[in-house]
Amino acid sequence: MAELADLSAMEMLAAWDQLVMMPSEGAPARAQQMGTLARLTHERATSEELGGWLDELDAQRLDELDGDVVRIARRDYKRARRVPSELAVELAQASAAGQESWAGARANDDFAAFAPALRRNVELARAYGECLSDEGQSPYDALLGDFDFGLHTVELRRLFAALVEALPPLGPTRRAARSTCRCPPSRWRSRAPCGASASIRRAGGSTSLPTPSRRG
Secondary structure, eight states: OHHHHHHHHHHHHHHHHHHHTOOGGGHHHHHHHHHHHHHHHHHHHTOHHHHHHHHHHHTSOOOHHHHHHHHHHHHHHHHHTTSOHHHHHHHHHHHHHHHHHHHHHHHTTOHHHHHHHHHHHHHHHHHHHHHHOOTTOOHHHHHHTTTSTTOOHHHHHHHHHHHHHHSTTHHHHHHHHHHTOOSOGGGTTTSOOTTHHHHHHHTTTTOOOOOOOOOO
16 A cells, blocks of 8 residues: 555656656656556556455454545455556556647647547546446446545536526626725635625625535
């Protein structure tokens, strides 16, 4: 488990470096490196040895916290074993290559240049979701498990439907508040400037939104 944590940290470091420091010419090599890290991570995350350790832990009397750790590790282990190693590698490589393609296309306002990379990443994401989905479950619901396990599309539709109703009325009010605000623009992203908070509340900004149920 410690090795998996180390590999994950290396992947995050490599991704950060690509975003912040790496020259664009290094993208092909970085994609290859990310693929190698993904292969090593997948091999360890799906190994019989790890499964045996989890079996031993399942037989132990654990407190609530340790029991939850083992339960989540078992869940991740089962999910990882449903994904072919080759697909894990392709996902990592396509993501790294796509990031650089997006950066160049954005700088040149050229979506067509990014479209092939986007198409490839979507294809791979769908294949990944199909590997994880249970019978009767959509690939998208399966993909949600990587970010908020147990969340379902029906809950997201309900949440976003409420946002569609609640957010549009706030736009004119916020723009009007900014037009009379003396605060620097840097504050606008973090908090409503000056009297904008009160204005937004008067416009209905306190509209309550549905809260997704807690999942294990």
